Amino acid sequence: MAFLRPLQPIRQGPRLLLGVxxxxxxxxxxxxxxxxxxVSPTFLADPLTMVQDGWILLTQYGFAADIGVTMWRVIGxxxxxxVIAVPLGIAMGAYAxxxxxxxxxxxxxxxxxxxxxIPLLILWAGIGETQKLLVIFIGSVFQITLMVAGQVxxxxxxxxxAAYTLGAGDGGVVRRVLIPANAPDIAETLRLVLGWAWTYxxxxxFIGSSSGIGHMIIESQALLATGQIIFGxxxxxxxxxxxxxxxxxxxxRLFPWRLA
Amino acid sequence: MSSGKLFVDAVSRVFPAVREGQPxxxxxxxxxxxxxxxxxxxxxxxxxxxxxxxxxxxxxxRPSAGRVLLDGRPVTGPGPDRGMVFQSYTLFPWLTVxxxxxxxxxxxxxxxxEMRERVAQYVASVGLxxxxxxxxxxxxxxxxxxxxxxxxxxxxPEILLLDEPFGxxxxxTRGLMQELLLGIWERERKTVLFVTHDIEEAIFMASRxxxxxxxxxxxxxxxxxxxxxxxxxxxxxxxxxxDLRARLTEEIRAEAVAAEQGAAV
Numbered sequence: 001m002a003f004l005r006p007l008q009p010i011r012q013g014p015r016l017l018l019g020v021x022x023x024x025x026x027x028x029x030x031x032x033x034x035x036x037x038x039v040s041p042t043f044l045a046d047p048l049t050m051v052q053d054g055w056i057l058l059t060q061y062g063f064a065a066d067i068g069v070t071m072w073r074v075i076g077x078x079x080x081x082x083v084i085a086v087p088l089g090i091a092m093g094a095y096a097x098x099x100x101x102x103x104x105x106x107x108x109x110x111x112x113x114x115x116x117x118i119p120l121l122i123l124w125a126g127i128g129e130t131q132k133l134l135v136i137f138i139g140s141v142f143q144i145t146l147m148v149a150g151q152v153x154x155x156x157x158x159x160x161x162a163a164y165t166l167g168a169g170d171g172g173v174v175r176r177v178l179i180p181a182n183a184p185d186i187a188e189t190l191r192l193v194l195g196w197a198w199t200y201x202x203x204x205x206f207i208g209s210s211s212g213i214g215h216m217i218i219e220s221q222a223l224l225a226t227g228q229i230i231f232g233x234x235x236x237x238x239x240x241x242x243x244x245x246x247x248x249x250x251x252x253r254l255f256p257w258r259l260a
Numbered sequence: 261m262s263s264g265k266l267f268v269d270a271v272s273r274v275f276p277a278v279r280e281g282q283p284x285x286x287x288x289x290x291x292x293x294x295x296x297x298x299x300x301x302x303x304x305x306x307x308x309x310x311x312x313x314x315x316x317x318x319x320x321x322r323p324s325a326g327r328v329l330l331d332g333r334p335v336t337g338p339g340p341d342r343g344m345v346f347q348s349y350t351l352f353p354w355l356t357v358x359x360x361x362x363x364x365x366x367x368x369x370x371x372x373x374e375m376r377e378r379v380a381q382y383v384a385s386v387g388l389x390x391x392x393x394x395x396x397x398x399x400x401x402x403x404x405x406x407x408x409x410x411x412x413x414x415x416x417p418e419i420l421l422l423d424e425p426f427g428x429x430x431x432x433t434r435g436l437m438q439e440l441l442l443g444i445w446e447r448e449r450k451t452v453l454f455v456t457h458d459i460e461e462a463i464f465m466a467s468r469x470x471x472x473x474x475x476x477x478x479x480x481x482x483x484x485x486x487x488x489x490x491x492x493x494x495x496x497x498x499x500x501x502x503d504l505r506a507r508l509t510e511e512i513r514a515e516a517v518a519a520e521q522g523a524a525v
Contacts, residue, residue: 161320162350166364166415167340176363180354257354257395 045227050234053227063216067235070201070212073129077136078197082190085144092145093152093182094174103149106142114139115203127208132201139200140193147189151182184255191247198236265451266294266317266419271326273312286312288478289326292470294419297449299442301456301466303508305516309477310455314423317453318344330418340364343412347424349404351396357407358383358392364415382410385444402433409441419451426461438464439493446490459508463487464496469504471511474519481511 010018027047033039034046045053057063092099092106114135125131155178163177205214213232220228252259273287287309294300304310315321317328319338328335330342338344351360358379365375383392386406396404405425412420422441426434442465445452456462462469463485471481485504487495495501 156350158346158348158350159352161338162344162346162352163363164320164338165318165340165342165344165421166411167367168363172367176366177352180352183354255354257397 041226042224043226045225045230049227050230053225054231054235057216057228057231061216066212066216067239070205070214071239073132073204073212074136074194074197074201076129077133077201078140078190078194080133081137081140081144081193081197085141086148086186086190089145089148089186090152090174090179090182092149093155094178099149099153102145106145110142110146112138112142114200118204118207122208132204132209132212135204136197136200140197143193143196144189147193148182148186151185151189152178155181184251184258187247187251187254191244191251194243194247195240198240202236264293265296265298265331266292266453267329267332268292268294268313268317269327269329271313271316271323271328273309273316273321274324285476287316287323288476290478292479294451294453296451298468299445299452299454299466300468300470301454301462302470302472303456303459303462303512304472304477305474305512305519306457307519308472308474308515310472311423313472313477314421314453314455317419318342318421320344340367340415341418343415343417343420345405345408345412345420345422345425347427349396349401349408349428351404351407351411353396356393356395357388357399360396360407361411361414363411368415378414382414385413385447386410386440400433401429402437405429405437406440409444413444413448413450417450419453422452422454424456425454427456427458434458434461435493441465442491459505459512460496463501463504463508464491464493469508471508472515474515480515483508 030044031047034041034044035048041049054063088102092102117138118131118135121131121134125134159177159181160173163173168176201212202214202217205212206218209215213236217229217232220226220232268291270289270291271287272285272289275284275286277283290313292313302310302313312321316323317335319335319342335342351357352363355363361379361382362375365378370378379392383389386409388403388406388410391399391403396407399407408425409422426437429437438461444450445465452465454462454465466485469481469483469485470479471483472478473480483504487498487500
C-alpha cells in the first residue's frame with residue numbers, strides 16, 4: 001500500500017502522531033541552534049530560557065493578568081464586529097440593492113490597514129480600552145461583512161425556489177433558508193477572522209498601552225529579553241489553537257447535518 | 261373555456277439575448293387545459309421548453325406572454341397551492357426528513373400536534389418510517405426524492421408539479437418510484453403535471469401524454485392513455501402499452517432529430 005496517495009484519508013492515530021512530531025522537530029531545531037551555540041542568545045533565547053522567563057513572568061510579574069486583558073480586548077472587539085457585520089452581510093447577500101449600496105465602500109474599507117488607524121484612534125479615543133477595541137473592530141468588521149455577504153449570495157437557488165413553492169415568503173426565505181444554509185460557513189468565517197484579530201490586538205498594544213501581551217513584548221524588546229518575547233508569542237499561538245479547537249467543537253455540535 | 265383545474269393560456273417564453281446572441285424562444289404560445297385529478301405527463305426531448313412551461317406554472321418563471329389560471333385565478337408567483345418536486349435534490353440539508361416534510365406546514369402555522377400527525381402520515385405513505393430523524397445526506401437519491409414528494413404533498417397543494425424528479429435515479433429505483441407515485445395518486449387523486457423525457461415513464465403513469473416539439477417548444481400531440489387504473493408494473497409488457505410506446509417513440513424521434521439538427525446549425 002502506498003504511503004502517500006492523493007486525497008487518501010488518514011486515521012486518527014497517525015494524524016495525531018504526525019501533528020505532534022512537527023512540533024517536536026521544530027523545538028529540536030530551535031534547541032540545536034541556540035543551545036548548540038550557533039545563534040547568539042542576544043537575538044534568540046533557547047527553549048529552556050524561554051520556559052524560565054515565562055515562569056518568572058507568570059509568577060512574579062502578573063503576566064496572567066496581561067493575557068486576560070488581551071483576550072478580553074480580542075473577544076470584545078471581535079464580538080462588536082460580528083454583531084454588526086453578520087446581520088449586515090446577510091442583508092447584503094440577500095438583497096441586491098443593499099449590496100449595491102454598501103459593497104463598494106466595504107470593499108474599499110477592507111483594504112484599509114487596521115494598524116494604520118491606531119494613531120488616529122489614539123487622537124479620537126485616547127489610549128484606553130476603547131481605542132484597542134476599535135482597532136480590532138475596524139480590522140474585523142469589513143472582512144466579516146464581505147465574506148458573509150458572499151456566502152449568502154451564493155446560496156443554492158433551487159433551495160430558495162423550493163422554499164417559495166412550499167409557501168415561504170421573502171422573510172421566511174431569509175430566516176428559514178438563507179441563514180441556516182449558510183450558518184456553518186458564517187461560523188467558519190468568524191473562526192478565521194478571529195485569528196486575524198489577534199494580529200491587530202498585538203499591534204494595538206505595541207503603541208500606547210500599559211498592559212496586555214503586546215505591551216509585554218515591546219517592553220521585553222527594550223530589555224533584549226528574547227525569551228520573554230518568544231514566550232508571549234507562544235502563548236498567543238496556544239490561545240489561538242485552543243480557540244480553534246473550541247470553535248470547531250461548537251460547530252460540530254451546532255451543525256451535525258454537515259457531518260452526518 | 262377554462263373548465264379544468266389548470267389552464268395554461270397561450271403562454272410563451274422568450275429569453276432575452278445574451279451579449280450579441282439571438283433571443284432564445286424557449287416556448288411558443290402554448291395552451292393546455294388540465295382537468296381536476298388528471299395525471300398529465302409532458303414528454304419532450306431535452307431543451308424543448310417543457311421545464312420552462314412547468315416553472316411558469318409553478319410561478320418560478322414569468323411568461324413573456326399569456327397567463328396561467330389555477331381554479332380560475334391567475335398565477336402571479338410561487339405559492340403553496342402548487343407543490344413542486346425538482347430534478348435536483350432540493351431537501352434542506354440542515355433539516356431532518358420529518359422537519360423537511362413539516363417545512364410548508366410550519367409556514368402555515370399548523371398546530372404542532374396536527375403537524376406531527378400529518379408528517380407521520382406522509383412519512384408512512386412514501387415508505388420512510390424509521391428515517392424521520394435522518395439528514396438528507398444520509399439518504400440515497402431515491403429516498404431523498406421520496407421525501408421531496410412527501411414534503412410537497414403534505415402541504416396539500418391543488419396541483420403537484422414534478423420536473424423530471426426521477427431523472428437522476430438508476431433504472432430499478434426509477435421504476436419503484438413511478439409505482440410509488442402512481443399508488444399515491446390513485447389513493448389521493450391529486451392533479452399532477454409531470455415533466456419527463458422518458459417515454460415509458462410518461463405512458464406508465466399518465467392519463468394523458470402531452471408531446472412537445474424541439475425548441476422552440478410547443479405542443480405537438482396530446483394523447484390519452486386509456487390503460488385502466490390501478491396499474492401494475494406488468495402493464496409495461498402489454499400490447500396496448502407497446503403500441504403507445506411505438507407511437508410516442510416515433511413522435512419523439514422526429515423531434516430529437518430536429519433538435520440535433522437545430523443544435524448543429
